[in-house]
Amino acid sequence: MSIEPAIRQEIETRLSAVEAEDGVRLLLAIESGSRAWGFPSPDSDYDVRFLYVRPRRDYLALSPVRDVIERPIVDEIDLNGWDIRKALGLMLRNNSVLSEWIGSPIEYRDPDPFVARMAELKDRHFDPNGFALHYAKLGRTAIARWLQDESEVAVKRYFYALRPALAIRVLRRDPSRRPPMQLQQLMAEADLSASLAGEIERLVAMKADTREAGPIARLPEIDALIADELGRADEVPARPTSEAFAAEANDLFLELVEDT
Structure with a gap:
């Protein structure tokens, strides 16, 4: 999905302001919300996410500097x-969010070469079971109790459970690589029945024409898919943790900071 030039320019202006005001260098700046996931609504926010590195002296200070930069939604x-x-710490814990940022189809800046090295390191030590368990946690948090208790569901809440469920399904089918970020790519790799794929496509079309919080009637076939896949994360094989993973990540971090 393309971003309107005026919006893209405003985002770039704000990213440059972050660098100037916080004294950091951006390594990656991407879209991470529903626009990148493949199911935007007319009122979807632009979820701009970035990775940054601080000057070396900040990492040597007695008082640690906050490790998140946030701006109010405007x-x-x-x-x-x-x-x-x-x-990098989250990468070592098989956090799928970082993986998706690296693979986002919408970039606001060209990634620093460091990002490709980080992705290569992650791919060599990729633990499919760790990712599946993380997706299961995301999915269960999203659905909370609505699968049992509600006759209607906000459109966006369906997707926040459906996408993790499809990621688990893709991992069960091919645990050799990280699953894609975008819903349509997940569907292509998930081997869905024609009726189920059609239901999801209708849901995407519905979300494109309604508010993020707009309610819809429950969809039993999609409900069943979500419940089934979120309960099957343990079926995805695990890769034994390697001590080399943490050591290589640490070396990569030190190399980056030494050059900053």
């Missing part, structure tokens, strides 16, 4: 990012 632009040290 004109539907939601801007926040993570310090690279925080990001």
